[in-house]
Amino acid sequence: MPAAPESRTNLVRRARKIDRALAATYPDARCELDFDNPFELLVVTVLSAQTTDKRVNAVRPTLFAAYPDAKAMAAADRATLEGIVGPLGFFRAKTESLLKLSAALVERHGGDVPPRLEDLVALPGVGRKTANVVLGNAFGIPGITVDTHFGRLARRFAWTDETDPVKVEHAVGALFDKRDWTMLSHHLIWHGRRVCHSRNPACGACPVAQWCPAYGEGPTDPVAAAKLVKTEGRA
Numbered sequence: 094m095p096a097a098p099e100s101r102t103n104l105v106r107r108a109r110k111i112d113r114a115l116a117a118t119y120p121d122a123r124c125e126l127d128f129d130n131p132f133e134l135l136v137v138t139v140l141s142a143q144t145t146d147k148r149v150n151a152v153r154p155t156l157f158a159a160y161p162d163a164k165a166m167a168a169a170d171r172a173t174l175e176g177i178v179g180p181l182g183f184f185r186a187k188t189e190s191l192l193k194l195s196a197a198l199v200e201r202h203g204g205d206v207p208p209r210l211e212d213l214v215a216l217p218g219v220g221r222k223t224a225n226v227v228l229g230n231a232f233g234i235p236g237i238t239v240d241t242h243f244g245r246l247a248r249r250f251a252w253t254d255e256t257d258p259v260k261v262e263h264a265v266g267a268l269f270d271k272r273d274w275t276m277l278s279h280h281l282i283w284h285g286r287r288v289c290h291s292r293n294p295a296c297g298a299c300p301v302a303q304w305c306p307a308y309g310e311g312p313t314d315p316v317a318a319a320k321l322v323k324t325e326g327r328a
């Protein structure tokens with residue numbers, strides 16, 4: 094006989110237990126991109142597409158020494174900027190994105206980063222994911238960041254079966270207090286980067302295995318699973 098569907102109350106309880114266990118496992122969970130202000134976070138988040146946080150963190154000092162604010166970046170010499178972001182790949186497209194983004198910040202917001210989702214997503218090259226990263230981490234406004242890890246884990250936890258990131262954001266957001274959204278995002282992303290990989294999740298070394306319906310998708314043997322655990326995020 095198929096198992097009865099989980100009640101809403103049990104789903105909420107189980108979801109919050111998972112988040113608490115992940116919080117205890119990853120007490121240092123945070124945005125893995127370095128930044129000093131909202132402008133820097135917006136720029137490095139845009140730059141982090143298709144590369145690693147570590148690489149972005151490495152170019153950050155040079156980038157913001159040359160262009161400390163939107164006004165300076167909007168006036169950047171294209172070739173110089175391309176040279177700085179070169180190590181990240183796709184340097185022409187990334188340079189174009191930064192020039193357009195900083196010009197829009199200057200034209201529409203006097204060079205400041207607006208602290209509102211609607212304004213952020215209206216900026217060129219800024220999607221909902223980037224906007225929520227900036228709101229949650231630079232402005233302290235709760236936001237859920239649905240990246241590939243977050244979506245995969247939310248589905249493995251059976252918190253939702255949606256695949257559209259906006260639908261995942263709303264479905265998962267309804268299970269938690271709003272004030273927990275930003276840290277919840279970090280917990281899932283950290284767990285996805287370190288343990289619950291897309292292929293071969295380390296189920297036998299997973300601190301939330303007892304609440305996870307997908308337990309067994311990866312090796313359950315503790316020794317085999319321990320070998321799959323990564324100690325760093327996006328190295």
Ligand code: SF4
Binds near residue numbers: 290296305309
């Ligand atoms: S038990 Fe396996 S599938 Fe579930 S969260 Fe842990 S690693 Fe991921």
